[in-house]
Amino acid sequence: MPDMDGIEATRQIRREQKHRVIILAMTANAMAEDAVLCLAAGMDHYISKPISIEKLITILQQVSREVR
Numbered sequence: 001m002p003d004m005d006g007i008e009a010t011r012q013i014r015r016e017q018k019h020r021v022i023i024l025a026m027t028a029n030a031m032a033e034d035a036v037l038c039l040a041a042g043m044d045h046y047i048s049k050p051i052s053i054e055k056l057i058t059i060l061q062q063v064s065r066e067v068r
Helices: 006-016 032-041 053-067
Strands: 024-027 045-048
Touching (some): 006 032, 024 032, 032 045
C-alpha cells in the first residue's frame, strides 16, 4: 500500500469501525514475531505465504464461527 502498511491499516480500521470487520493477515513474512505483531494490531488471524487453499478454507471457517 502506498500510504500505510497492513498493520497501520488494521489499527485505523479498529479505531474507526462501527461494526466488527474480520481482518486476515496474508503475508510473506513467516516469522513468529510477525504473527504476534499482526494479532496485536487487531487482526483476527494470520497466515503466511505460500498458502494452501485447504488451509485458507480452514482459517476462514474458523473465523466465521468466531463472529457468529
